[in-house]
Amino acid sequence: TQLLEQSPQFLSIQEGENLTVYCNSSSVFSSLQWYRQEPGEGPVLLVTVVTGGEVKKLKRLTFQFGDARKDSSLHITAAQPGDTGLYLCAGVGSSNTGKLIFGQGTTLQVKP
Amino acid sequence: KAGVTQTPRYLIKTRGQQVTLSCSPISGHRSVSWYQQTPGQGLQFLFEYFSETQRNKGNFPGRFSGRQFSNSRSEMNVSTLELGDSALYLCASSLGHVSVYEQYFGPGTRLTVT
Numbered sequence: 001t002q003l004l005e006q007s008p009q010f011l012s013i014q015e016g017e018n019l020t021v022y023c024n025s026s027s028v029f030s031s032l033q034w035y036r037q038e039p040g041e042g043p044v045l046l047v048t049v050v051t052g053g054e055v056k057k058l059k060r061l062t063f064q065f066g067d068a069r070k071d072s073s074l075h076i077t078a079a080q081p082g083d084t085g086l087y088l089c090a091g092v093g094s095s096n097t098g099k100l101i102f103g104q105g106t107t108l109q110v111k112p
Numbered sequence: 113k114a115g116v117t118q119t120p121r122y123l124i125k126t127r128g129q130q131v132t133l134s135c136s137p138i139s140g141h142r143s144v145s146w147y148q149q150t151p152g153q154g155l156q157f158l159f160e161y162f163s164e165t166q167r168n169k170g171n172f173p174g175r176f177s178g179r180q181f182s183n184s185r186s187e188m189n190v191s192t193l194e195l196g197d198s199a200l201y202l203c204a205s206s207l208g209h210v211s212v213y214e215q216y217f218g219p220g221t222r223l224t225v226t
Contacts, residue, residue: 030211042116042202042217043155088155092211099145099168100210102155 002027006103023089116218137205144186
């Protein structure tokens with residue numbers, strides 16, 4: 001069974017601080033996605049990383065896929081209150097079952 | 113373009129009852145997936161339908177079932193409800209395979225079993 005472990009589970013920081021969220025597995029994924037979910041809404045896709053070692057930037061957010069395609073990280077620079085939410089990583093299994101395997105999520109609170 | 117819609121948004125049921133949740137995908141999307149989200153287990157995949165056929169299934173008991181209609185709308189049914197079925201049920205639609213196409217999630221149906 002493929003599993004994704006996210007850390008930390010909770011993060012409470014001040015506006016302007018930097019943070020990193022990790023997503024790790026012992027399994028290889030063909031691609032990995034990062035979502036953000038706000039209360040009362042469904043997750044919204046932020047980015048998909050496909051190639052080992054790939055780095056993608058989305059404004060102040062930097063996403064990296066591990067060389068072995070078993071792990072990923074999300075780094076936020078100068079966090080703002082608008083970044084508050086639940087961040088989820090999700091992997092598409094290399095066995096190509098077509099289903100997404102989600103990590104437990106990281107709840108981020110950015111205080112003004 | 114309208115997003116994914118789910119009805120109802122909130123539902124309260126009693127143990128032993130059954131429930132049907134509905135999902136209308138984005139126009140043109142033929143793939144619909146269902147997920148269960150709980151604080152303890154996170155987001156777990158239930159099943160995926162594509163062109164009225166179940167293409168993938170997660171590790172849930174047979175009490176959880178679904179179907180997709182010719183217009184791509186989907187329903188999921190949970191029979192003999194248990195307290196542990198209380199969760200946010202999310203539906204997501206996409207043009208095709210999740211490894212290629214982005215999934216768009218609906219706002220979810222919050223089910224409470226008492």
